Amino acid sequence: MTSTFTTTDASRGIRHRRPRRSVAPVLVPAVIWAGVAGVLALWWSDTSSVVGPAGWITGAGRITGLLAGYGCAILLLLMARLPLLDHTVGTDRLARWHAWGGRCTISLVLAHTLLIIWGYSLTSHTNVVGQTSTLVLHYPDMLKGTIGFLLFLATGVLSARAARRRMSYETWHYLHFATYLAVFLAFGHQLSDGADFVGNRPARIAWYTLYVGVAALVAWYRFVLPVRRGMRHRLRVAAVHPEAPGVVSVHLTGEHLDELGGVPGQFLRWRFLTRELWWTANPYSLSAPAHPRHLRITVKSAGGHSSALARLRPGTRVWAEGPYGGFTARRRTVPKVLLLAGGVGITPLRTLFETLPGQVTLVYRARHAEDLALRGELDAIAARRQATVHYVTGGTAGYSSSLTARGLSDMVPDLAAHDVYLCGPPGMARTATEALRRAGVPARRIHHESFEF
């Protein structure tokens, strides 16, 4: 098998070099935890003694408050869609960190509130209810802070799995934006009531820097840049083609689209400017290599948003933000590659199939033969580069029929020596991962992108 480089690769000048394992997934958390240590050091240097039960409880309230304030800034930073973070750490991993960090931060916010009320009540010999109303009504910025607190609580409640099951992703996403408001409202009281900031100029400056910096990044990457991009690229829907039952391809035209820089395997966030879809930007992978004047995505109608895409009219304006995602040729470590697709997970893999150099095998799993979208293209690509495609259909209870260690090894000789790019629904991805591990593929060579944010 000879490796063929496609024109796209050549024009980019991408060299197939041996990639180093990315250091970002370790470095970024290390920096974040260093910040935590810095915040604790602030409390330590500011506190001379902890006296009596009131002192302990108020002290704990201050520590949790500082950590919560820091946590809010970091949470926003993780979701600011910084290309640097996104391309190295990966969008899905950032989202998982954000979710975990969010749970921690809301717990800290709750602990902080309760501890401070309790501690202050003890110091001033009042009851808790009286102290709460004193705090809320008479302390600077506390009315706003209280509203922020309630918004945080509500967000926490609504993000619980039990609540999310009951609402559509779009609704939940919309409500989650209230956290911007919560952070904004809560910021004031941190500096005006925070004992560790009173009279401590360096600490105040550092805090302002942190928050203003994060705010600037969020504003730039989530608001300004997409608007600028939108105006520059003038993306419009050109056509919508059905590919398979419930699956459509949306063709988009525009200008300077190569500047969006979508490397095969990446996705963009698409904001379709129609009345029902304008308020959200949803991620879809490019299902064909990016062309300076043409982009394509292939979408399965799974929820409100994706179903609405089938009804898009040509000429609809679109704003695209990105590219995002680390599911790219960068991850590859060995010459042999297996692309393992389930259902609509074929979309990024179709692009990689066309462009990834070296020996590439594609295994495409779908429930029925007619669900195998883009089949014609895949066959053409396979023929052109003399690669192998296996279509696997059938089976309803799980995917146990062919996605086993045995089944995969039969289809792909020397499986253990392959890099595997895996993309599909969560159930299929789990089964496939287990099978691959059992077949001897080391975990570090299984590259998976999850769309479950």
Place this chain on the structure above:
Amino acid sequence: MSDTTAGLRHVEHVMGSVFSFDIRDEPTPAVRRALDEAVHHLHRIDEVFSTYRPDSCISRLGRGEIRREDCPSEVLEVLFLCAHAARVSDGWFSIVPEGTLDPSGLVKGWAVEAASRILHEAGAHDTCVNGGGDIQIRGRAAPATPWRIGVAHPLRPGELVTVVTAHDDLAVATSGTAERGAHIVDPFTGRPATALASLTLVGPRLTLTDTYATAAFARGDGARDWLEGLHGYEALAVTPDGGEWRTTGFHRYGS
């Protein structure tokens, strides 16, 4: 500061309470005689005014068995002073606090002031007479050293609320609930006054100072405004939850 070993001190149990005499002048024979006379005077007042003795003048007057004209002149003086105090205090000092004639709220302070005057006329100019917690001060504790009067904390036994410094003749009277419980009643309702834990009044002469202190304590929440407007008197009050308030001029005497 040397506690002067010269001088004269005496403790007398009378009127159901304890009177302490602290005389810093040289105890000349005249002064000693004056002290005896003052003690005698206290016992006489007790005989005439004690409401605990059914045969005292005031008890019989209260029962209507005798008329005012049949009583010693001191009774008329006390009744006159009570009427004045009742007017000034808007009725919060009353000579019939629980329905029966009882000028005790004024008598004790009046007795201390009288004892102090007896000593003064005999030549003792630096004296402190303490009648059950209400004090009349004259002169100095020592050359160039003013009298210092601690005010007992009503809620924390053994502690002081503040210390009053007497730069001139001064009377310090404290009304409260500390030892005898709620024995001061609201004359309008007949129920015990409970709005304050104690009220300390500072003024020139003990008779009216003691009386106004009692009236203010009975008055409770309205006392502060009344006392602010009362010229020549300054007050410090402790509330049942441990809080304190002072009239604006109190800082001249203590913190």
Place this chain on the structure above:
Amino acid sequence: MRRAVLVGTGSSALVVALLALKPHQIPGPDTSAARSPVPSHTSTGASTGTSAGTGTYTGDPVDTRYGTVQVAVTVTDGRITAVKVIQAPDQNGRDQQISSQALPQLTQEAIKAQSAHIDAVSGASYTSQGYAQSLQSALDQAHV
């Protein structure tokens, strides 16, 4: 769920450890903090004594991290007889809440430290029995 319990327990343990490592008494006068007020003698109407060590001394305003504090002290014959707080932090509810508690307490302490030298005690009317336990009786016994 178990992971959440572990994280929660670990964090609480960390917070407790941090609090435990700090000293648990209020440290003595901190020389790096506000310098002690330099007394400047201003005579007041209330002071009639002429001997040295008598009068009201108003300290310079001192800037602390929470605000400005200024105190005036009345000294009579070398002893503090009154403490008056002229300025204290009161910018916000927290300051006011703390001041209303702390300042009376502090003036109490200053006075109490010298209460051994009072001459008499004024209190609510006591009976003969009550007198026996009173401060006044202690004073009387010391001298009679």
